[in-house]
Amino acid sequence: MTTTRRRFVQGGLATGALVAAPATIRAQTTPPVERTIRAVLHGDLRVFDPIWTTANMTSYHAGMVYDMLFGVNDKYEPQPQMVSKWSLSDDRKTYTFELRDGLRFSDGTPVTAKDCVASIRRWGARDGGGQHMMARLADTPVKDDKTFQIVMKEPYGLVVEWLAKAATNVCYIMREKEAQTDPNQQISTIIGSGPFVFNEGAVVQGQRYVYDKNPNYVPRSEPAVMTSGGKVVNVDRVVFENIADEATAIAAIRAGEIDMIEYPNVDLLDTLAGEKDIKLEVLNKQGQLGWARVNWLHPPFNNVKARQAMLHLIHPTEVMKATFGDEKYFRGCSSLFGMGTPMENDANIDWFKTAPNIEKAKQLLKESGYDGRPVVVLQATNIAYMNNAANLIAQWMRQAGFNVSLQASDWGAVVTRRAVKAAPDQGGWNVFFTSGSVNAFGNPVSLSGHAANGEKGWFGWPSNELHEQLRDKWAGAQTDAERKQIAREIQQNAWDFVPHLYYGQWFQPAALRKLTGLIGMPELIPFWNVKKG
DSSP states (O other): OOOOHHHHHHTTTOOOOOTTOOBOOOOOOOOOGGGEEEEEOSSOOOOOOTTTOOOHHHHHHHHHHOOBSEEEOTTOOEEESSEEEEEEOTTSOEEEEEEOTTOBOTTSOBOOHHHHHHHHHHHHTTSHHHHHHHTTEEEOOEEETTEEEEEESSOOTTHHHHHHOOSSSOOBOOOHHHHTSOTTSOOSBOOOSSSEEEOGGGOBTTTEEEEEEOTTOOOOSSOOBTTBSOOOOOSSEEEEEOOOOHHHHHHHHHTTSOSEESSOOGGGGGGGTTOTTEEEEOSOTTOEEEEEEEOTTSTTTTSHHHHHHHHHHSOTTHHHHHHHOSGGGEEOOOSTTOTTSTTOOOTTOHHHHHOOOHHHHHHHHHHTTOOOOEEEEEEETTSHHHHHHHHHHHHHHHHHTOEEEEEEEOHHHHHHHTTOOSOGGGTOOSEEEEEEEHHHHTOTTTSGGGOOBGGGSSTTOOBOHHHHHHHHHHHHOSSHHHHHHHHHHHHHHHHHHOSOEEEEEEOOOEEEESEEOOOOOSSOOOOTTOEEO
16 A cells, blocks of 8 residues: 555554564653654664664664664764773783663663673674674673673774674664574564663554653763764654655655655655755765675575676666766765775776676676576665666666566565575575665674675675685784775675675765754664754
C-alpha cells in the first residue's frame, strides 16, 4: 500500500504492537507536538540489534537507546563517555577503565563493569576492529562493580580507538543479560544505557518507531561534540516516521507535520526553496559511498575473473546522475578507502580510468567459465540510490553476458536476506547494494566490510590471506606515513582480487524544519542536543 499524506496525518497518533520486535519499557503518555520531533530517515527499521547487523538504521536506533564507553570529538579523537578515567600499563598491554557515577539502564538498574565486559566481548565477535582486537586479547578481568580491564597478549595501541568509533558496528553498552546472547543471534529485549527509551507501545511496525526521553540517563557535563560530551535531551519524544513516498514526505515537512527528512529527493529540493522555516544542510560532510557486495560463496563470484568483470562494467558516475542529477552532489570513487580520507591513494586504478569497458567485462566473464546460471541481484526499491544502482548495474551486467535475476523488495527485506549463506536459488543472493559513510571506509581495519577473512567476515564473505596480513601490518604501524604506504599496498592487492565494488560518492543535504543544535556527523543522526522551535 502506498503511503499518502492523508494516511500519514490520520495515523499521526496511532499506536500498535511491534510485531516480532524485542520487549522494552512502555511509556504511556503522549507528549505535546512542541516537545516531539518527527523525522523521516532513510529506511525502515527491521533489525534492533546493532551487533547482529551493520545497517545504519539499526545503529541510529541503538544510538538513541544505548551509550558508549568512549565517544569521539570533531577531530575523531576518543573521549571518555561512560568511562570516568582510564590508564594504560607501562608494558602497554593492560588497559584499566573506571565507570563514571550515575550510570543506569532504562529499567533503573546500575550499569556495572560486568555489563561492559559482556558488551565488549559480544561486539568484538562481529565488528572488524573488535575482531582484530579480540584475536590479541588475553583477558577482561572485572576488578569491582565500576572497574574492569582489557589485557592484551602484546602491546596494542588501538583499543580505545575501536571502543570509541561511531562506524558500525559500534560498541554500545547493553545489560550483561542481553550481551550474553550469541552474537550470531539477535537480542530479544531492549533495555538501554542511553538518553532515550524505546517505546514499544507507541510503535506501528513498518511505519513508526518511538523514543522517549530516558529519565534515568545522566549526561556528562561537557558540551556535546559528535558522540562525546553531554547527551542532553531537550524534547520528550522522537519519532522515526517511515514514509516511502518522497513527495508525501516533502508535503508533510512543508505543512509542519514532520520536522526532518534525512535524504529528501534531490529532484524535489527546489520545492523547499524559499521556505523560511526549512533549511537544507549536509550533515555528513565526508559523504556517503555507494557499495556493491558480491557473494564469494557461490558461482559466479567465487571466481576472480567474474569479480573483475564487475569492476570494469560499472560506470563511475551514472548511478549518481540518475539519483542526484546535479553533479555538485556526487563524484566517482576509485580508492578502496574513499575519496578525501587520509588513506586515499591511486594504486592500481587503471580500470577506473577506462570504465565502463563492457568488452573487457565480457572477456573476463568468459574467462571465468560462467555457465549462464541466474545471478540474483537484490533491489531495494524504497531507497532511490539503491533502486537506481540495481536497475543500471543489472543492465550493464546483462550487456556483459550475465543472466540477471533482479529481485525487488524493500531495504528491510534486503537486510534480512543478505545474511543468508544458502545458494541464490535457495533463498540466498549474488549481489546487493548498500552504502556507508566515507569516514568508515577510510580505516582498513575497523570497517567490517574491509575484512577478507571468509565466512567469519561481513556479508559477501571475501577471502584473501595477503589482504589480512596487510591489515594487520597497517594496525601495527607506528606513524601516519607508514600507514599510508601500507594502504597503497592494500589497495594494490584489493583491486586485483576485488572484495567489493563502488558506484559513487555523494553529499546529500537533509531538510530540517525549525530544528537547532543537530550535530552533523558520519554514521549517525543524533537527537540529543537538538531543540525544536
